[in-house]
Amino acid sequence: MPTAELTTKIPRTRFSPTTKTIMTATTLKVHLLQLSCHFTWDLIDGEIDEIEERLQNQLTYLVSERKYMVYNLLAYIKHLQSDYTESIANLNEAERNCLSTSNGTNCELLVIYGNYAWVHYYLNQLEESQLYIDKANNVYKELKQTNDPKDIPEIYGEQAWSLLNFNKKHYEKAKDCFEKALKEAPQDPEWNSGYATVVYRLEGFQNFKTPGLKWESLNLLKRAIELNRKDSVMKALLGLRLQDLKRTQEGLINIEEALQQTPNLPYLLRYVAIFYRRAGMIDKALCVLKTAVSLIPNSGFHHYQIGLCYRSKMSEKKTLAKSDFKNIKTYSREIQELLQKTIFHFKKGLECKKTHMYAYIDLANIYIEANEYKKAEETFQTVLSFTNLTDNEKQQIHFHYGNFEQFKKKSEKEAIRHYKEALLIPGTFYNKQRCEQEVKKLAERKITRDPTNASGFSLLGFVYKIQQKSADAIKCYEQALTLDPHNEEYLSNLSELKLAI
CATH class of the missing domain: 1.25.40.10 (Tetratricopeptide repeat domain)
Incomplete structure (x- = not known):
């Protein structure tokens, strides 16, 4: 004591x-x-x-x-x-x-x-x-x-920085605190860098394909760099955002400049590796990541990124194998080696960072490729049990879990359950449309197989309801009730839709 x-x-x-x-x-x-x-x-x-x-x-x-x-x-x-x-x-x-x-x-x-x-x-x-x-x-x-x-930028700035370091659920509050700090000290390099970082991360939760989406972080990152030319991490983040905007060459200039400034900074190397991997420069990405791991051996993020690189190399080998039957045995051996390396680094990453949601999804999917379905199931169940998942993350997990149930375990019932769980989550995220498509195909398949099956019309009505196509949804639920007149679920949904109109 x-x-x-x-x-x-x-x-x-x-x-x-x-x-x-x-x-x-x-x-x-x-x-x-x-x-x-x-x-x-x-x-x-x-x-x-x-x-x-x-x-x-x-x-x-x-x-x-x-x-x-x-x-x-x-x-x-x-x-x-x-x-x-x-x-x-x-x-x-x-x-x-x-x-x-x-x-x-x-x-x-x-x-x-x-x-x-x-x-x-x-x-x-x-x-x-x-x-x-x-x-x-x-x-x-x-x-x-x-x-x-009450308006002390040092307090707001430190609070924002602490929130940013603690947990992703605090990002919105961190953004608010950085804004308050910058209102009092607009030229402060630290608070400008922090603000650009949190906005960049928050944008990562959005659907990149949303029409007219404005990347606020772009100008914020440029401003942070103007205030501190030595901040190589801001240059790397700017490079990644430019890459998102299909301005890859411009982004690469920022990446190379940042790497020249601080070649042995692990926090920079992670972003450089992401840029290289997304640009298809897998060997360069692996080289950078191995340097980063030598500096911070227990970095879950770096091991996860290495796993992603090996997975990309595995996909390349599979593509080559399809067109080169003479060397199929060699390719098969190399593919298996890359598969095991991918699994190893995904698992190593999760040992170091136990709450990395995306690593769990990717590990589950790579287990599926390895035909280790029990391990895939356990991995999905583990990540679904987390209590701090964002809505976007929940939707992604249910989408991938649904695919596993539908295409590998051949369980339509469980696949539909996970797709519906994903679609009931509020917000428009990347996987929502894909879930809608899968549920609609399953519903139409049910109706084609058996036009008297009420569940097919009900499922189609559910999709239309999610898409806010009330008239189409009402027709489907009415047809479902015609086939199954005493079904309370169908009646409840139909009543809700009519009341809304």
Whole structure:
């Protein structure tokens, strides 16, 4: 159990807080909840061990004047792990780093003081906790002379950065916080880069084929680069977005320039590899990824990307095998080797990053190619059990699971169940239209096989209902009811549709 002696003396302050009568734990909690820090930002739904490892890698490889933010978040992670000795140690480092780079306003210390206060509170060191509450309040008093203390870009920026690092469900809130930080400090390179990053990631959840979709991140990334020409990661993200817009050559220029700047930065290499792989430059992508893995061996993302590269090479071999029967045995052996390499790296990626949804889908599908249906089923079931999936992710899982049931297990009933689950998810995502097509084909097949089968008309009515073609849906449900007059499901859907009209 740590003691107050672990905290550092503040070498530079404009105030000398005086400790009044020590508050009770209950009263202290009220004051603590008013502080803006990691303990009051609702940071939830994250894989703590993965986040900790990522932050440790950032301390090794990322260069930033605001490195104190990494130590600050690490202190909170250590609290979640009930390791208060390390929590205090990370706060000491955060404070030391902050004081060495501070612009003299003490604003950056506010979150650190808040975290200190909370950690000492959990250690039942109430006097020390109150001391840091007083220190934070004194900084606020100083700021009141020139600013509204509620509009402090350093706090909004650090909150946004922490949310961005914690979990994808926090991205919208992170975006909002970055916007507030930039409203007060529009030229800040760190907040501009963070804002461009979160918008880029949020765009990744959208349907790329949506007509008229505007890529807001494009100009944001360009602005971030203008403010910090050394930010190679922003250049790589810009390269990828240009690639999305079919401006591949222009994107490649940014990628090559970024790679020349920081050839051994793992966070850059992941994006460079994605660009190369999507451009069909698989060997170059693998070369880059192997460098990245040598730097961060336990990176789930890098192993997953390696798996994708081997899967691409496997597809190439299959295509060649179809036109070169003389060497079919050689191709078959090479295909099997690439198949096993793909499985290995997908599994390795999931060992390192247990919540990587796309890796689960791809692993399940590669198990299907390997005719390991039981493992595929277990993989789909595992990822479906996750509680933090986005609607887009749920839809993708059900679509691929439905394909597995329909085309491999030959179970129309289960396939329809998964397709319908996908279509009932609100929002228009990439796989929605594909699900509609599959359900419609299954419905028409049922009707063709047996025109007296009410379920075929009901299923077709369901598709029309999803497509908001009410008149067509009503006709289908009426036909289904004619064939099965006492079916409550058909009657309920028909009544709902007519009431809506």
